[in-house]
Amino acid sequence: MPVYHLTVNGEKRTVESTDPEQPILYILRNDLSLTGAKYGCGLGQCGACSVLVEGDVIRSCQLTINQASGKKITTLEGLSQGDTLHPVQAAFVTEQAAQCGYCTNGMVMNAVALLAHQPKPTQDDVKQALVNNLCRCGTHDRIIRAVLRASGKVLP
Amino acid sequence: MRHNQNHLHINRRDILRAGSGLLIAFASGVATAQQKNTPQIAPGKTLKADEVDGYLDIKQDVSVIVYCGKVDLGTGLRIAIPQMVAEELGVSLQSITLIEGDTALTPDQGPTAGSSGIMRGGVQIRQAAATAREALITLAATQLEKQREELVVENGRVMTMARDKSVTFASLLEGKPFSLKIDEKVRLKNPSSYTIVGKPLPRPDITAKVTGKHPYMHDVKIDSMLHARVIRPGAIGASILSIDDASIAGLKDVRIVRIKNFVAVVSSNEWTAIRAAKLLKIQWSDPASLTGHDKVKTWMQTSFADNSNAAGKETLIKKGESGKALSDSKTVLSATYYWPLQSHASMGPSCGIADVTKDSATIWSASQATHRLRGVCARILNLPTEKVRVIYRDGSGCYGTNGHDDVCADAALISQAISQPVRVQWSREDELGWDPKGPPQLLEMRGSVDENGKLAVWETDMWLPKATASLPNIPLLGPDAAGISQPQGLSTGLITQNAHPPYAHPHLNVTVHWLKDSPLRPSNIRAPGKIANSFAVESFIDELAASAKRDPLAFRLEGLADPRGRAVCEKVAELMGWQSRPSPVNSGHQGRGFSYVHYKFNETYVAIGMDVRIDRKTGSIHVQRIVCAHDCGLIINPDATRQQIEGNILQTLSRTLIEETTFDRSKVTSIDWQSYPLLTFPEVPELIIHLLDQPHQPPLGAGEAACAAVPGALANAIYDACGARLRTVPFTKERVKMALEKGSA
Known part of the structure; x- marks a missing residue:
């Protein structure tokens, strides 16, 4: 083979x-x-x-x-090093940005790629970066928040 | 005697230590030769739903195993149920291990459906915990020589109020089970003293979900498991004319399993099975029996009228003399609303594993109804129910009966045929093409407003597929194709509720025209029926308010007496800065809309307001902001509740704006994400959600109710913006443009 x-x-x-x-x-x-x-x-x-x-x-x-x-x-x-989560993963946990979580892999991986190229994205940048990633549970808002949080943006 | 823990199949490797310190466990995922020969119910473990031991097992180390018949479908039950138990029993959250849905371990608490996870399932387990606590206090009173009133529970111990004497739960039980019926009138803890319920604690599975370690159904591997793909017919109801085995002769390690019109290809390698499924040439008949999606709306009325599809007319509610009152009215408004067939559209196509031997079967499933599926699989396999075990694993969100049950039947049939464990993974095309669909709904409203501008008369006529009484489960694809007899009929969920206004109405009539058949196999989809009904009711209320030149919110509030209903409406008005005025505003493009629902008229209260902007040239709808006030009684976990509401809103926004299952005469044609698109990130509006906690009211559901208020608020906002009334879902650009031209669409 x-x-x-x-x-x-x-x-x-x-x-x-x-x-x-x-x-x-x-x-x-x-x-x-x-x-x-x-x-x-x-x-x-x-x-x-x-x-x-x-x-x-x-x-x-x-x-x-x-x-x-x-x-x-x-x-x-x-992405994670032992028990230490990647900043994007940590932000997803903080924002509790998953329901069923089936799409989460795609959201996290695309967010990691986005932040590598564009460390300080706006909310619209995040939305555009994830335009081809689908979520059926309706977790979008938390995912956007998680990506912004991972970029260091202070969220209320 | 206490049962032996070794028989519980709790695989410690599968236990995840989560962020909140809570343990979640899944019963053993690895089938061994030994397990195949063990009974399908753990010895000594009662499954009785009315007994404390059905749900709770307090171990000698004071850890507590909670057996829950309902499952976490991504909804947060996995934190909420332990919160309820920890609070009521008097143990720490960290001491709890939750086991969900395993038919060998958990009582049958019914399907995880109808937003009943906490409202029924959680409340039942809370009663078990309270019954257990009271029994432990009685035992402790004897042992500590104190009065019951002098004792409290805390952290797995009963102790005196002065904390000078205490005894652990485990030592009180001395290794024996409770052997107690659940006391339905048991004293519950006063919500004012809650320390765990009501806290926004993190869900225990999120860390595993974001690191790739969460054990999904799709990730389960069983020793000597084979991969199978089922080849669905070229047309609905088709039979096989010929199979060309030679078409896959070039592939090694593949076999074809055929049972009448059921065909699968099986391989030890998943990719080989996928290739074989694509290459295998089958000639199917084409009964061309479908109506086509574009004809359903008309067909629903004509097939009732010409009696070809009529299953009777039924008056559901009659109050006053609506017919006479309408003929006496100066102005009568009427309007017809249509909700199309829709898919559950799960992100992960359904997956199931079956290991069927001569005399028993183990099924791994993401079904929302493992206990029901157990009986179904037993019938299909011709095995006694007690010889079948269904083990729950998280799937992709299902939002009702998607393909999860079908795929398990597929796996069971193949495994039985080849006497080996089989994993079946549906394709994207399988899931969107063959999952049972949310049924179509047609509503015709008539109504009038009196000279004082108040709602006077209301009539609803609905055309709906009639659910078959006592149908044990939806007829599954595999057994039907394989010629295995199963009860036939329609499954829809309760789709007649919320079909009249929750506002004062002197004359009211609600009639349903039942249809014998539905265009595609129907099933319950999130908030069954209530979304379409509420869309029609809340749109038509707005139409009546507009005809009377009344502010739509004031028009509603005038007829709304329920203080909890008023509270959610007023909260949304406050958060939106609602200005009292009639619709439309005639800005031409910018509008606001409102909608209210009292879910099923006896559950959760929801009000939603929306701000939208319409592009008149393109017909595109830009939803800018959605404001929601939500009262689901006692809130167990506010963050998980909030997340359910966010999901309800965004998913229903997607269903309202974009989604329709399309089909021709032969089969479904919306079979990928281009032909069945979902809401995307750039379309996500700002969300403002306000929870009204009612700690002294029973907990109600949060998994569905908010869905029902979404489409009405959207349609009303569009009307407010531009005077175009949308009565047909989805609100495509073409429909918006047509409504702008003709006034409605």
Whole structure:
């Protein structure tokens, strides 16, 4: 079976796939037991499967193992250092910014990518950055607050 | 005898230590050979819903396991229930472990539906905790040689008021169960002395949810589990004409499971199963039996009138002589409102796992009704109910009966066929295409205002699919396709409530025209029926107020006597800076709207006000601000309550502005997020939510009520802004433009 080499959350990993077109979402979830990224649509429309590839936020349902080969991938699990949460994760906890939480992975990963490029976004910037991330529970307002909080904005 | 803890299947690896220090636990997620041979009910653990031991188990180390038949659907029950128990029993929150929905461990408290999690489920467990506390005080009185009145409970101990003598709960019980019926008249703690209930404590699962460690249904792995995809028919009601097995001959490690018209592909590799499902060529018949979504509104009335789909006419409420009063009125207003079919549209398509052996089955499910599903699976599998165990795992939010029950039936059928544990994951297309849908609703209103400008007469005529009496569950897709007989009929939830105004009305009539069938398989969707009914009622009240040139809020308040109802309305008016004037304002683009609901006429009170801006050229609606005042009685956790209200509002805003399930003659055509779009971040308005706490009133639900006040407030704000009356959901740009042109749409 063809073998692929990846760096996932700082660790070198070797995975096998009979199909070079297999999206890395399934590799992460099933082969590497990293289930933070969620299957939401398989169409790149909802954002639930987002991961960081070389620092850019990518829909893992749309990235094949062949394309991902040799790349550095960070998943939701790789953001925190032991018990120390990433500032975005900590802000999500402070704002209690999840209901069912199924979309949360995508929200956190997109927020991390946004703040890396734009450390002090406005509320409209946050809304635009998350325009392609869907949430069905209606947690949007808290997610916006969490991202602003993570950027250091003082919230009432 | 106390039961053996080892039989409880509590897997300590699965216990999460959460932010608030509260422990949450899930019963064992790993099926072992040993478990397959163990009975499906833990020995010694009563499941009786009327017994204290059904819900509470006080361990020797003074930790408390709470067994809850209702589940946390992302709603905050996981913090609220422990808060209620800790408060009433006199233990710390940290000492509580909550187990939800596992049919082998928890009493059947009914589905987690109808906003009943706290109102019924929590109240039942609170009574169990209070009964337990009183029993412990009685035991302590004997042991400490004190009067009961001299004793208090605190932190898992009964102690004298002077705190000079105390005894732990565990030592009072000496390892024995309570063996007590729940006392429904038990003395409850005075809310004035609450220290845990009413606090905005953080939910215990959020940290795990933001770090990827929360164990969702979709993440469960079982030893030797296979992955399956079910191939749904090319058309609703279709049968298989032919299957071309050779079409997947190029794939290794795949097998086809076929039971009549039920087809699945199974593989040890999930991606292989997905590929096989895409590649497998099946020729289906096409019964082309559907009406098409664009014809439903007309069809509801015509199919009743020509008797092809009529299931009787029923007068639900009659007060005074509305017919005569209307014919005596100088001006009669009438209007027709329509709410379309909608999907639950869960972010995660449904997922289920089944491990079916010759004589037993274990199902892992995110169902909102695990206990009901247990009986359903037993029937499908032809097993005794006591041999089936359903273990709950959090899914993606479901907001009613989505595909969660269907997918478990799929998994059960496949697992039984191949004698191996099977995980079935629905696709996006499966979920939006095949989840049971919120049914369509059509309402025709007539009414008049008297010479003093007061509401005089009101008539509601509804056209609704008729729910089948005593239907044990919604007919599931898998068994239907596999030719396994199951009770047939319609499931809708209670969809006739809130169909008349909560304001004084001398003459009133509410009639429903029942329809035998619904265009697509219906089920309960959040706040069933009440959203459409309240939309029509609160829109039509505004139409009547406008016809009388009255301020719409004053028009409502004049007929509203209930002080709790008045309080929420007045609070919204205060927070919005409501100026008394009739609608429309005729600014042409900027307006405000109001809506009020007393949910089911006996539960939560909600008022909502909205500010909107209309772009007359494009027809787009910009909701700027939503103000909500909410009275759900005693509030257990204000932050979790607030979050439920935010969710109710934004989800219903999405349903009102954008959502409609579309279908042609054969099948659903809104099957991804482009054809079934949801509200996006840039469309999210400012939210102002005010909670009116009523510590001395019973706790009511917060999971649904606010939904019902959303569409009316929006329609009224649009009318106020530009004089266009929207009576058909969704409020698309095209509809806004049509209403601007013709006055209504």
